[in-house]
Amino acid sequence: MKILIFCALFFVVSAFVSSAQTRKVLPYEYKVDDLSNGLRVVTVPTDYPNLVSLYIVVGTGSRNEVEENKSGYAHFFEHLMFRGSENFAPGRFDEVMKKAGASSNAYTSDDRTVYHETFAKEDLDEIMRLEADRFQKLKFSIEQYKTEAGAVLGEYKKNSAAPTFKMYEVLRETAFKNHTYSHTTMGYLKDIKDYPNQYEYALQFFDRFYRPENTTIIVVGDVKHETFLPMVKNYWGNWEKGSYRQQIPVEPIQKESRKKHIDWDSPTLPHVAVAYRAPAFSETEKDKVALDLLSLIAFGENSDLYQKLVLK
Numbered sequence: 001m002k003i004l005i006f007c008a009l010f011f012v013v014s015a016f017v018s019s020a021q022t023r024k025v026l027p028y029e030y031k032v033d034d035l036s037n038g039l040r041v042v043t044v045p046t047d048y049p050n051l052v053s054l055y056i057v058v059g060t061g062s063r064n065e066v067e068e069n070k071s072g073y074a075h076f077f078e079h080l081m082f083r084g085s086e087n088f089a090p091g092r093f094d095e096v097m098k099k100a101g102a103s104s105n106a107y108t109s110d111d112r113t114v115y116h117e118t119f120a121k122e123d124l125d126e127i128m129r130l131e132a133d134r135f136q137k138l139k140f141s142i143e144q145y146k147t148e149a150g151a152v153l154g155e156y157k158k159n160s161a162a163p164t165f166k167m168y169e170v171l172r173e174t175a176f177k178n179h180t181y182s183h184t185t186m187g188y189l190k191d192i193k194d195y196p197n198q199y200e201y202a203l204q205f206f207d208r209f210y211r212p213e214n215t216t217i218i219v220v221g222d223v224k225h226e227t228f229l230p231m232v233k234n235y236w237g238n239w240e241k242g243s244y245r246q247q248i249p250v251e252p253i254q255k256e257s258r259k260k261h262i263d264w265d266s267p268t269l270p271h272v273a274v275a276y277r278a279p280a281f282s283e284t285e286k287d288k289v290a291l292d293l294l295s296l297i298a299f300g301e302n303s304d305l306y307q308k309l310v311l312k
Contacts, residue, residue: 031225037241038213041232043225052221053118056131059216060209061111062185063248063281069194072152072187073205075108076195079148080202081115082106086137088130090144096130108185111281111288121222125231132235135210142199149195156192163264163271171273174260179251179280211242251280 030044065071084090097104102119119127140148159165169184176182186192195202217236219228254277279287299305 033225033229035212035233035237037237037239038211039232039236039239040216041229042216042218043223043228044218044220045223045225046221048221050121050222051118052121052124052219052223054116054124054127054131055218055220056115056135057216057218058113058115058210059111059214060113061109062183062187063110063180064209064246065183065187066180066246066248069191070198070201070205071183071191072185072195073202074113074209075185075187076148076152076202077206077210078106078108078113078115079152080140080145080206081134081138083138083140083144083148085134086139087133090140093130093134096126100127102127110181110185124219124223124228128231128235132239135215136236136239138206138210145199145202146196149192152186152195153192156186156189159186160189163262163268166262166264167271167273170260170262171275174258175275175277176251178249180248181251181280208242208244208246211244212236212239213241248280 026044028044028046030042033041035041061074062071065073082093084092088096093104096102097117097119100119100123102117102123104115104117106113106115108114115131117127160169172182172184217232278291279285281288297303301310
């Protein structure tokens with residue numbers, strides 16, 4: 001069977017919104033503060049009593065993996081961040097979360113890595129102390145590192161058994177020639193196999209990107225900015241700002257459409273992917289953020305399209 005991929009030339013979204021048409025999008029008021037070390041703090045008080053959701057967003061994803069043979073490390077650290085820290089031994093994180101009745105998880109994308117928990121308001125201080133320790137004092141042995149490297153390799157092999165995974169991987173390689181969007185968040189198989197030999201590089205990666213000026217803490221729920229901000233300053237205020245600066249390769253203008261066929265050995269339904277070039281992440285422009293939101297509205301599980309094509 002063949003899997004067909006098209007990479008189209010342009011993706012243009014035009015929006016005409018006058019000031020008279022502008023309306024408030026978020027139903028809740030929020031406050032934002034930046035600490036002196038660059039850490040951003042956002043609080044979104046809601047009317048859900050005694051419930052809090054905590055999001056810690058690191059502005060690092062597969063986009064930042066610019067060095068040759070070093071793909072997938074942003075996703076790798078999503079795993080390593082649960083291996084213990086200076087004051088919380090391996091397994092202690094899970095104990096604290098279980099005691100708090102918290103749901104906890106993380107995910108990695110092209111442009112960010114997000115750690116999130118939902119728990120009772122009374123446990124906020126303890127969980128903030130735990131999070132501050134693992135973000136500032138992450139600690140794992142080379143044996144733990146190699147164990148997690150094996151887990152990531154197993155995850156890759158499991159995912160690569162699906163034709164859609166391979167299609168997505170080849171789609172990126174076809175669409176991008178210079179930019180690091182050319183590889184998935186999991187990275188290339190050859191790089192993953194080399195993880196056990198890259199312990200020192202992994203420490204360097206963490207030191208570069210897990211820094212306050214690259215991190216945003218968001219708390220949503222039964223919480224006030226005036227009480228949460230001092231808590232953040234207490235646990236995170238001494239986190240040292242980094243100095244690493246990075247240049248992401250610029251993708252040249254695409255002048256013609258591209259396509260790729262993938263032969264798949266085992267029987268499966270045919271698959272096709274059509275992709276459109278769109279703006280990359282930018283710290284100054286909002287195009288990528290707007291497109292992310294548009295994607296959820298137009299193609300998410302609550303969209304009319306999903307309801308009609310999938311559920312009905």
